[in-house]
Amino acid sequence: MSSRLEFVLLVLSASANIAELCRRFGISRKTAYKWLERYHAEGEGGLQDRSRQPHCSPCTADGELEMQVLALHFEYPYWGARKLCALLPDTVKRPHHSTVHAILQRHECQVLGVPISQSVVFKRFEHELPNDLWQMDFKGHFALTDTAAGRCHPLTILDDHSRFSLCIAACGNERYATVRTALQSTFERYGMPARFTADNGPPWGSTGLIGLTKDCVPQRGV
Structure with missing residues (x-):
């Protein structure tokens, strides 16, 4: 029962x-x-359970609409459902773009991407020489085994050309003085880079009007 x-x-x-x-x-x-x-x-x-399918579907595409959508797809194979929907003639009831998308899927019509020329040569993003660019970032933080010691904030510095790890410092925080100490030690060992890349977070980012780090902000009277 x-x-x-x-x-x-x-x-x-x-x-x-x-x-x-x-x-x-x-x-x-x-x-x-x-x-x-x-x-x-x-x-x-x-x-017994009954079917949840609606008794009528007024927005279901008929045969004429499907033929028009497919014809537009073959004429404009790089255009998606939204653009094809806008191109439909006014003589038919304009469906929602999801209906046009469903028609394309039902007929296994793949919207083509932008063609890529075979003559294009891709360039590597790495800089040409060591110390041209360094990448600096904090890789999150985690609790230490000794809870009284707080958390560890790993600071990493990477040379963009060689992909050599210049610095992996276990910092107790992400403050300006802590980063400056780690950077000074790295500079003394590997020299100065031409440029740095980092995100906009502290301590190297600034939310002020100038948008520069602390050492780059011009002082009054200088």
Whole structure:
């Protein structure tokens, strides 16, 4: 016996309490009365699950619309559903772009990407010489085994040309003085880079109007 049929039979008993039975079966009163109505109208068969498919789909594409969408796709293979939808003639009811997209998928029509010339030679992003550019960043932070010691903030500095790791410093924070100490030690060992790249976070970024790091902000009277 299904739980729905069991619920209905219990409700139809003389001493039934619908509110209590709804709590026991974990359903709402609206669902309970729906099952009762179906049972009275169709018997046990009315308690079976029904299809959720709508009785009518006014936005479903007809054959003529599909042919027009496919014709536009073959004429403009690099255009997606939104642009093809805008190109449809006014003689047909303009569908939503999701309907056009569904038509393309149903017919396995792949929107082509921008063609790439075979003569293009890709360049590497690395700089030509060591110390042309250094990359600096904090790689997150994590708690230390000794909770009293706080957290570890790994500071990394990478040479863009050689991909050599110039610095991996276990810092106790991400403050200006801490980074300056690590940088000074790295400069003394490997020299000065021509440029640095870093994100806009502290301590090398600034949210002020000038947008420069602390050492780059011009001092009054200088």
